[in-house]
Amino acid sequence: MNDDRQRLQVLCAGVLGLLLFLGIARFSYTPLLPLMREQAGLGAAAGGWLAAANYAGYLSGALLASTISDLMLKDRLYRFCMLLAILSTAMMGTSDSPWVWALSRFIAGLATAGGMLLGSGLIMNWLMRNRHRSELGIHFSGIGLGIAGCSVAVAAMGSWLDWRAQWYVFAGLGVVLAIPAWRWLPVPEVTPLAAAGAHMKDRPPGRLFLGLLAAAYFCAGAGYVVSATFIVAIVNAMPNLAGKGAWVFLVAGLAAAPACIVWDLIARRTGQLNALILASALQAIGILLPLLGDSLGMAMAGAALFGGTFAGIVSLVMAMAGRFYPTRPAKMMSKMTAAYGVAQIVAPAVTGWLAGQQGSYAAGLWLASALMALGTLLFGVLRLVERRGGAGAALQAG
Secondary structure (H helix, E strand, O other): OOHHHHHHHHHHHHHHHHHHHHHHHHOOHHHHHHHHHHHOOOOHHHHHHHHHHHHHHHHHHHHHHOOOOOHHHHHHHHHHHHHHHHHHHHHOOOOOOHHHHHHHHHHHHHHHHHHHHHHHHHHHHHHHHOOOOOOOHHHHHHHHHHHHHHHHHHHHHOOOOOHHHHHHHHHHHHHHHHHHHHHHOOOOOOOOEOHHHOEOOOOOOOHHHHHHHHHHHHHHHHHHHHHHHHHHHHHHHOOOOOOOHHHHHHHHHHHHHHHHHHHHHHHHHHOHHHHHHHHHHHHHHHHHHHHHOOOHHHHHHHHHHHHHHHHHHHHHHHHHHHHHOOOOOHHHHHHHHHHHHHHHHHHHHHHHHHHHHHOOOHHHHHHHHHHHHHHHHHHHHHHHHHHOOOOOOOOOOO
16 A cells, blocks of 8 residues: 555544544534433433533543553554444433433543544554654544534434434444444554654653643633533524524534644644644634624634634644654643543533523633633743743654
């Protein structure tokens, strides 16, 4: 197989894996939630707890992945996570017990974190080892495609399948995605020598740089999860937009699909940190747009800005981790994802409490936007640290 064809096949394996982990195991819950509330008796509070269980599983998976350094073990666990993603999805249809659903969502979160972090690390390692650009834009397009795909699937199935059957269909789709994702991903090489004899050496950044990056990524996680969790409910609650929330969620997914590739191109011209500053600032604006007018156009513009930036931020930070740790990129990816994951547990709880106090999600969106603004500032500080040499040589490489 020629080099370009193998590169495309490896990247397709990563995209299909993310469609399984993010689109099916994780994000299918969002468009199915209204149907489960209507048909399965899932209460609003219980729905929130199921989301929290998923985030807790995701955080647990990120912390577990951070302890693994053996490439062959990562490969085996990544493939095992594919099986967990399928089984946890099917599990949702086997019972109407909230405890079974919570266990399913926790396992799905665990599988998603392992699949995303270990898979991204394996893809990045293969790209760098084979002298390709250390960019994950194409790979992370699977996030947006997953969001859009599960929205379309639920809309298509809604008129003829109940909630239980839809979970089984998603599990079946997961099997279809897993087969090529499994077969097209090569078993990793364990030698530190890349193609053409180039030695792959980790060049970790300083502690200050890592701390600031984790804090900025925490802010990004808070901005992401508030919009991702509540955007459908926010739009549906607007007098002129009842029932339009699912379409807005679809727009977010469609915007996210090409976003990572676009942000890779921007980063080539401006540098990764400048790209992160711009993406973070735009996301801060996008979060607030639904509050600035109750028109569908404003809500969709906000969704497009949100989708077009959050996935780009994830892709840029994960690619940065690969450049610092080419032999074990999941090490830094896991630490960053842990910061992102903590935000995903804290921010929805605070937003829900504020909504209960004030009767709307407006305060939560303002808080999320403020945190994104703080994250933008922190990325700016990181730019100054980089100029003084605090990021090491790896960030300028590639």
